[in-house]
Amino acid sequence: MADILLSSNFQWVFVSAVMLGMAAGMMGTMSNLRKQGLMSDAISHAALPGVMIAFLMTGEKDLMFLIIGAGLSGLIAACLIQGIHQSTRIKEDAAMGIVLSVFFGGGIMLLTIANQVGQGKQSGLDGFIFGQAASMIRSDAMIMGVLAIIVMLVIVFRFKEWKVVLFDPNHAKMMGIPVKFYESFYTFLLVVTIVIGIQAVGVILMAALLIIPSVSARYWTHSLLIMFVLSAVFGGISGGLGTLISAFGEGLPTGPFIVVSSSVIFLVSLFLGSKNGLWIQRMKLSKYKSLKSSHDVKED
Amino acid sequence: MSYTGWILLTASLVGISCGIIGVLLILRRMAMMADAISHTVLLGIVIAFMISESLQGTGMLIGAMLAGLLTTWIVQWFQSKGLQSDAAIGVVFTTLFSIGVILIATSVGNVHLDVNHALMGEISFVPWNLIDVPLVGEVPLAVVLLVTVTALVLMVILLFYKEWKITTFDPALAASFGIPVLVMHYLFMSMVSITTVAAFDAVGAIMVVAMLITPAASANLWTDRLWLMFVLSASFGMGSSILGYVIAIWLNTSISGSMAFATGLIFLFSYVFAPRYGRIAVLKKKRETI
Numbered sequence: 001m002a003d004i005l006l007s008s009n010f011q012w013v014f015v016s017a018v019m020l021g022m023a024a025g026m027m028g029t030m031s032n033l034r035k036q037g038l039m040s041d042a043i044s045h046a047a048l049p050g051v052m053i054a055f056l057m058t059g060e061k062d063l064m065f066l067i068i069g070a071g072l073s074g075l076i077a078a079c080l081i082q083g084i085h086q087s088t089r090i091k092e093d094a095a096m097g098i099v100l101s102v103f104f105g106g107g108i109m110l111l112t113i114a115n116q117v118g119q120g121k122q123s124g125l126d127g128f129i130f131g132q133a134a135s136m137i138r139s140d141a142m143i144m145g146v147l148a149i150i151v152m153l154v155i156v157f158r159f160k161e162w163k164v165v166l167f168d169p170n171h172a173k174m175m176g177i178p179v180k181f182y183e184s185f186y187t188f189l190l191v192v193t194i195v196i197g198i199q200a201v202g203v204i205l206m207a208a209l210l211i212i213p214s215v216s217a218r219y220w221t222h223s224l225l226i227m228f229v230l231s232a233v234f235g236g237i238s239g240g241l242g243t244l245i246s247a248f249g250e251g252l253p254t255g256p257f258i259v260v261s262s263s264v265i266f267l268v269s270l271f272l273g274s275k276n277g278l279w280i281q282r283m284k285l286s287k288y289k290s291l292k293s294s295h296d297v298k299e300d
Numbered sequence: 301m302s303y304t305g306w307i308l309l310t311a312s313l314v315g316i317s318c319g320i321i322g323v324l325l326i327l328r329r330m331a332m333m334a335d336a337i338s339h340t341v342l343l344g345i346v347i348a349f350m351i352s353e354s355l356q357g358t359g360m361l362i363g364a365m366l367a368g369l370l371t372t373w374i375v376q377w378f379q380s381k382g383l384q385s386d387a388a389i390g391v392v393f394t395t396l397f398s399i400g401v402i403l404i405a406t407s408v409g410n411v412h413l414d415v416n417h418a419l420m421g422e423i424s425f426v427p428w429n430l431i432d433v434p435l436v437g438e439v440p441l442a443v444v445l446l447v448t449v450t451a452l453v454l455m456v457i458l459l460f461y462k463e464w465k466i467t468t469f470d471p472a473l474a475a476s477f478g479i480p481v482l483v484m485h486y487l488f489m490s491m492v493s494i495t496t497v498a499a500f501d502a503v504g505a506i507m508v509v510a511m512l513i514t515p516a517a518s519a520n521l522w523t524d525r526l527w528l529m530f531v532l533s534a535s536f537g538m539g540s541s542i543l544g545y546v547i548a549i550w551l552n553t554s555i556s557g558s559m560a561f562a563t564g565l566i567f568l569f570s571y572v573f574a575p576r577y578g579r580i581a582v583l584k585k586k587r588e589t590i
Contacts, residue, residue: 032384032387035384035386037384037386037387037389037390038332038335038390041335041390084571087579088521088571088577089520089521090517090520091326091329091331093329093330093331094326094329094331094513094516094520096331096332097331097334097335097512097514097517098510098514098563100335100509101509101510101513101514101560101563102510102561102563102564105556105557105558105559105560105561105563105564106557106560106561106564108507108554108557108560109551109553109557109558109561110553111554111557112553112554112557113552113553116552130401204397205394205397205398207394208394208395211390211394212390212391212394212395215383215387215390252405252406253402255398256398256399256401256402256405257398257402259394259395259397260395260398260402263395266391266395270381278381
């Protein structure tokens with residue numbers, strides 16, 4: 001068991017899983033504030049056909065090509081959801097359901113075909129569904145880690161602009177910030193964050209890594225900056241812990257362990273969070289009640 | 301009946317039952333809740349299997365129904381604690397689904413269940429799993445399950461047709477009439493769960509989402525009348541099951557994947573040609589008003 005932890009391959013995978021978790025935590029804070037948590041779920045499911053088409057076209061499991069394929073089909077899916085929602089009477093959540101399930105169905109069709117024609121090179125493609133960090137080689141891990149760091153840097157260096165665009169797009173326009181550009185760039189970054197994670201976390205559960213850490217962070221703070229930092233920390237811990245646990249067993253899927261790790265953090269935050277946690281809420285309520293009752297007595 | 305006959309019958313029943321329940325899902329704006337339930341049902345099935353050690357019949361149905369209700373209840377509880385609805389859904393279903401997958405993948409659950417089977421179903425095995433039904437003879441278990449569930453869903457919808465209509469379109473008015481809106485909500489969610497689990501064997505947990513949402517959304521573009529929407533959605537569901545099967549045989553690929561894909565084809569057709577809210581109709585109307 002210690003052999004696995006000491007192998008340099010695993011250490012690379014571990015470090016990049018932490019980076020991925022941090023990037024997803026930051027990105028998730030943005031998508032959560034825009035109430036687009038489930039959008040990331042739709043995009044990650046929709047990435048599957050892109051992965052398969054890239055594999056069938058190149059005939060190889062080169063992660064860079066697969067990521068580009070996934071990114072393209074994720075972007076198309078995001079545009080389709082917007083398009084269906086805006087041009088018909090169909091609501092956004094139904095549009096997401098349609099695109100998510102139809103793209104995923106197409107992905108499963110292509111996966112089955114790839115399993116028949118791939119001549120052995122296709123083994124491991126199944127891992128894209130639930131994530132298989134253990135099957136990653138060092139170069140895959142490096143791609144994932146470097147792209148995650150780039151996403152984080154883009155967010156950090158333009159933090160002020162992101163903040164204004166998120167909370168007050170009109171004000172941002174007056175300040176001369178190209179809001180349209182930032183909106184499209186946001187979608188692009190979201191898709192990048194999702195697709196770099198699909199090999200480690202899997203298309204089905206990637207959305208959880210964006211949603212859960214940022215939701216947890218809200219229970220600890222009211223400040224946006226601290227929320228970003230906390231969410232990144234929570235995401236990083238979940239990514240690392242999940243990868244670690246799944247490395248102990250033969251062929252264990254990574255995604256579910258990452259999600260359960262982040263859910264534990266969420267439950268702790270929900271109950272004990274220092275700003276909005278249930279325990280604090282109850283304390284405030286009882287304080288208020290006792291104040292009120294003593295006040296009532298005085299009035300009598 | 302022949303092998304292909306049973307498969308087509310199973311697929312059509314999935315399309316019909318999901319198509320019917322899907323209309324209410326779309327109109328109540330709960331499409332993503334269906335996505336959530338179709339995932340969490342897996343946990344219910346795994347736990348039911350751990351207790352009863354069999355993958356058949358009522359135990360599975362009850363487990364799935366409880367999982368569906370639990371999902372609904374937790375999501376509502378989170379919402380009452382101030383969580384946004386999509387965040388609540390996202391947290392709950394990914395967590396419960398992950399626990400289900402972990403139980404399957406590790407020896408903890410000791411479940412002889414294939415994750416891929418659970419996700420994608422294996423409709424080609426349906427005709428092999430027969431049980432004896434009095435008067436009819438040997439019938440695949442999945443067909444019996446689907447017929448029962450479809451009949452149940454139809455009955456509940458027809459019995460309370462007016463109530464469904466009012467609670468769906470104007471919950472506040474429904475409450476003022478004394479209709480128990482919350483009870484109806486949970487009843488509806490139970491129906492979604494049992495439909496999901498009945499379809500589970502045939503098309504798998506995730507493809508159910510395609511069957512639930514897409515035919516109903518397509519029907520939504522064709523008409524404003526509720527009863528017609530039910531009829532159209534059920535026919536679209538059935539049509540895409542059969543179309544999906546044909547595509548799968550033609551390309552020699554996953555049947556459930558093709559079925560989900562076929563719902564997309566029917567939606568695309570509706571998007572362009574639907575007589576009421578299709579693209580062409582809408583553009584024509586615009587031109588006439590100008």
